[in-house]
Amino acid sequence: MAQTNLQLTTEEVKRSFFRNLANVQGKFPALASTFDYYMALSYTVRDMLMARWVGTASEYTEKHSRTVAYLSAEFLMGPHLALNLLNLGVTDVVRKAMLELGLNLDELLLEEPEPGLGNGGLGRLAACFLDSMAAMEIPSIGYGIRYEFGIFEQVIIDGWQVEKTDKWLLKGNPWEIVRPEWAVDIKFGGYTERLEKENGEFSVRWVPGWQVKGIPYDTPILGYKNNTANTLRLWQSVAPESFNFGRFNEGDYYGAVEEKVASENLTKVLYPNDGPLQGKQLRLQQQYFFVSCSLQDMLRIMKVQRVGLEHFHEKFAVQLNDTHPAIAIAELMRLLLDEHEVPWDIAWHVTQNTFGYTNHTLLPEALECWPVDLFQNLLPRLMEIIYEINDRFLERVRPQCLYDTEQVARLSLIGEWGGRQVRMANLACVGSHAINGVAALHTELLKSDVLADFYRFWPEKFSNKTNGVTPRRWLALCNPRLSRLISDAIGDERWIGDLSQLKRLEDKADDSNFLEIWHDAKRLNKHDFALKLYERTMVGVDPDSIFDVQVKRIHEYKRQHLNILYIIALYQRLKSDPHFDYHPRTFIFAGKAAPGYHLAKLIIKLINSVAHVVNRDPATKDFLKVVFLPNFNVSNGQLIYPAADLSEQISTAGKEASGTGNMKFAMNGALTIGTLDGANIEIREEVGEENFFLFGNTAEQVQRLKDSGYTPRDYYQNDIILREAVDLIRSGFFSHGDVGLFRDLTDNLLFSDPFMVFADFNAYYACQVEVDLAYRDRMRWNRMSLLNTARSGKFSADRTIAEYCRDIWKVEPVSIHMPPLDTFKLR
Numbered sequence: 001m002a003q004t005n006l007q008l009t010t011e012e013v014k015r016s017f018f019r020n021l022a023n024v025q026g027k028f029p030a031l032a033s034t035f036d037y038y039m040a041l042s043y044t045v046r047d048m049l050m051a052r053w054v055g056t057a058s059e060y061t062e063k064h065s066r067t068v069a070y071l072s073a074e075f076l077m078g079p080h081l082a083l084n085l086l087n088l089g090v091t092d093v094v095r096k097a098m099l100e101l102g103l104n105l106d107e108l109l110l111e112e113p114e115p116g117l118g119n120g121g122l123g124r125l126a127a128c129f130l131d132s133m134a135a136m137e138i139p140s141i142g143y144g145i146r147y148e149f150g151i152f153e154q155v156i157i158d159g160w161q162v163e164k165t166d167k168w169l170l171k172g173n174p175w176e177i178v179r180p181e182w183a184v185d186i187k188f189g190g191y192t193e194r195l196e197k198e199n200g201e202f203s204v205r206w207v208p209g210w211q212v213k214g215i216p217y218d219t220p221i222l223g224y225k226n227n228t229a230n231t232l233r234l235w236q237s238v239a240p241e242s243f244n245f246g247r248f249n250e251g252d253y254y255g256a257v258e259e260k261v262a263s264e265n266l267t268k269v270l271y272p273n274d275g276p277l278q279g280k281q282l283r284l285q286q287q288y289f290f291v292s293c294s295l296q297d298m299l300r301i302m303k304v305q306r307v308g309l310e311h312f313h314e315k316f317a318v319q320l321n322d323t324h325p326a327i328a329i330a331e332l333m334r335l336l337l338d339e340h341e342v343p344w345d346i347a348w349h350v351t352q353n354t355f356g357y358t359n360h361t362l363l364p365e366a367l368e369c370w371p372v373d374l375f376q377n378l379l380p381r382l383m384e385i386i387y388e389i390n391d392r393f394l395e396r397v398r399p400q401c402l403y404d405t406e407q408v409a410r411l412s413l414i415g416e417w418g419g420r421q422v423r424m425a426n427l428a429c430v431g432s433h434a435i436n437g438v439a440a441l442h443t444e445l446l447k448s449d450v451l452a453d454f455y456r457f458w459p460e461k462f463s464n465k466t467n468g469v470t471p472r473r474w475l476a477l478c479n480p481r482l483s484r485l486i487s488d489a490i491g492d493e494r495w496i497g498d499l500s501q502l503k504r505l506e507d508k509a510d511d512s513n514f515l516e517i518w519h520d521a522k523r524l525n526k527h528d529f530a531l532k533l534y535e536r537t538m539v540g541v542d543p544d545s546i547f548d549v550q551v552k553r554i555h556e557y558k559r560q561h562l563n564i565l566y567i568i569a570l571y572q573r574l575k576s577d578p579h580f581d582y583h584p585r586t587f588i589f590a591g592k593a594a595p596g597y598h599l600a601k602l603i604i605k606l607i608n609s610v611a612h613v614v615n616r617d618p619a620t621k622d623f624l625k626v627v628f629l630p631n632f633n634v635s636n637g638q639l640i641y642p643a644a645d646l647s648e649q650i651s652t653a654g655k656e657a658s659g660t661g662n663m664k665f666a667m668n669g670a671l672t673i674g675t676l677d678g679a680n681i682e683i684r685e686e687v688g689e690e691n692f693f694l695f696g697n698t699a700e701q702v703q704r705l706k707d708s709g710y711t712p713r714d715y716y717q718n719d720i721i722l723r724e725a726v727d728l729i730r731s732g733f734f735s736h737g738d739v740g741l742f743r744d745l746t747d748n749l750l751f752s753d754p755f756m757v758f759a760d761f762n763a764y765y766a767c768q769v770e771v772d773l774a775y776r777d778r779m780r781w782n783r784m785s786l787l788n789t790a791r792s793g794k795f796s797a798d799r800t801i802a803e804y805c806r807d808i809w810k811v812e813p814v815s816i817h818m819p820p821l822d823t824f825k826l827r
């Protein structure tokens with residue numbers, strides 16, 4: 001459905017802007033700051049979208065539309081204003097209106113604090129999915145947590161990462177509406193009791209030790225140039241009003257207030273989740289809190305629409321973004337059994353048919369487990385339900401396992417190894433009708449390895465859904481130069497809503513004029529980014545050098561240290577051979593390390609230490625620069641991806657579930673140097689092997705190496721280039737003579753290293769030589785770049801969402817017709 005009635009004039013925009021500046025911000029222009037102008041403009045845009053939002057909710061309610069509920073502990077949304085302008089199709093008129101007021105739209109956009117409610121890929125995927133569902137008119141709600149502090153802000157001090165709290169809500173958030181009337185109560189602790197009913201059956205009552213209230217905050221999610229405005233609903237915890245009134249009356253004012261503070265701490269801060277994770281009580285509380293809030297909200301919606309609870313799975317398709325919300329399976333059972341007296345078998349049928357589970361990791365240490373004691377104390381009724389689910393499940397599978405106790409033990413929801421644990425992935429598999437991985441290789445490894453026991457029982461539950469990213473934010477919005485060029489070349493803008501249209505660019509692959517223009521767009525993006533880099537790091541870089549970029553969370557499996565070892569080797573080569581012919585390169589890194597992850601933080605320090613030395617060396621500084629851009633987030637990503645020539649996707653094969661950064665780079669015309677891991681494999685298939693720089697051991701070879709005993713020392717001894725690079729670090733050359741500073745890192749690489757950096761070093765080095773050769777053939781490189789963009793259509797999240805809708809959710813689009821608001825009848 002094409003969007004209705006947004007033929008705005010600049011006069012209307014300006015009038016609304018001034019009205020909002022006065023009426024909402026309460027400022028007159030002489031007193032207003034740039035931030036006030038950002039707020040006034042945001043409210044102006046909000047006014048444009050409210051009719052769509054209300055109209056969408058009204059139409060879904062009236063039609064009882066089947067709805068996707070996407071449950072995710074993280075939503076890494078990025079700034080809203082610019083994307084809302086794009087989706088409404090009003091960027092140009094608003095830019096012009098602001099210009100007429102003497103304001104620069106781009107400067108106002110910079111005022112928006114980024115809602116960083118996620119760690120990295122998983123949270124960003126949830127955000128891309130909401131965007132695609134709105135673009136495709138799929139009725140959907142995103143449910144999550146309104147963290148007061150999102151992912152920390154990273155600053156670099158003396159080369160080290162230092163974390164600062166992210167106070168994104170401090171100056172107010174114009175994009176959310178609080179809905180206190182839909183608050184729900186959440187129980188914790190206490191005990192359960194059994195009550196006999198008249199018919200002789202038992203019911204269970206959970207008497208909680210304490211409670212909190214969940215309050216929903218709604219943010220509109222606009223579709224691209226249609227009338228759809230879906231909802232992201234994030235829950236905040238507060239103390240119940242009546243809570244500890246007794247204590248208050250007893251005069252224990254401070255005791256009562258303390259409990260209030262404890263309630264409100266629940267949604268205070270996002271956990272940085274890819275560090276070593278221990279059984280953190282607060283995190284389990286967060287998970288149960290947002291899941292119970294969300295399910296109770298869905299039950300409220302069912303009641304409004306007068307749908308019987310036995311039809312829950314027909315009204316809602318609930319997707320679990322990893323195991324963080326997997327406790328929803330036990331919670332829906334509890335709500336149906338205890339609060340609505342639905343019999344077990346019906347409740348279980350409804351539950352299993354409601355949930356789909358997306359697995360996101362192949363690292364065994366990242367599979368969530370909760371100590372039974374902790375679980376029992378915090379959620380006693382849910383523990384009982386999980387035992388009951390487990391008993392019935394094991395009862396069923398035991399004969400099929402031919403009473404193989406090992407296999408039964410592996411399937412059990414309770415792990416007995418190293419203290420009794422609740423295994424969330426097992427719960428998710430048993431309680432869902434669909435299980436998916438996020439790239440073809442990842443799904444195959446789930447079936448053969450991580451979830452092999454479940455695959456044996458339920459092969460039909462498994463499917464692959466290769467991730468995607470939204471082309472609105474990650475091409476149309478972040479790369480206007482390339483977007484204009486694409487639209488001019490293929491004659492329309494349909495690619496923004498149908499990325500397969502990019503294929504039509506292939507006609508230009510041998511047009512040398514066009515390839516020069518293509519190169520110029522990239523060159524200008526690099527120039528713009530170089531200015532930002534200089535502002536933020538004081539390092540000047542040459543836009544005509546190759547921008548070789550690795551931006552993502554810092555983690556051993558992603559192997560930023562493989563990249564830095566190559567840089568050191570290159571540096572040594574440039575030093576020892578002044579005639580070495582090499583196209584100048586700028587190595588750009590960005591990414592956060594989990595605050596408790598020692599080796600990841602040491603990798604950041606090493607990158608900055610190497611940068612410090614090589615950027616100053618007169619012998620190399622014209623050929624080699626290394627820059628670490630602090631605080632990688634969505635906004636910084638929007639600057640970086642369009643400016644990259646080379647995309648570093650060098651994880652140990654079999655460790656990266658999919659990757660999505662790899663897709664953003666390819667769409668924006670960067671070539672990939674990468675291993676056969678995650679979605680890299682499918683990117684290579686799409687763009688053609690001649691347009692991809694492949695190196696390294698395959699997942700199978702990695703497994704074989706591991707089985708036969710990986711001995712990094714051998715590689716070190718046999719490869720002089722590798723040895724000299726490692727020894728240069730160990731000599732204290734990058735640490736002012738301190739030979740101990742990087743010892744934990746070098747010892748890890750030399751003596752254990754499950755991620756086998758040394759095993760791939762030689763192949764990586766050789767592949768980088770290929771990259772250098774290719775870049776020096778300018779037409780060849782530009783052609784490869786163009787073909788990467790032209791063939792990246794598969795990696796639109798629209799394609800991914802279409803597959804979820806068809807195979808898992810069975811949901812159809814609902815077009816929004818948007819009647820004028822004054823035609824609504826009051827109840």
Ligand SMILES: *Cc1c(COP(=O)(O)O)cnc(C)c1O
Nearest residue numbers: 120121552633634637659660661
């Ligand atoms: C895309 C994205 C990621 C994921 O990057 P990978 O390279 O797939 O790990 C992480 N953080 C941000 C801010 C992103 O935009």
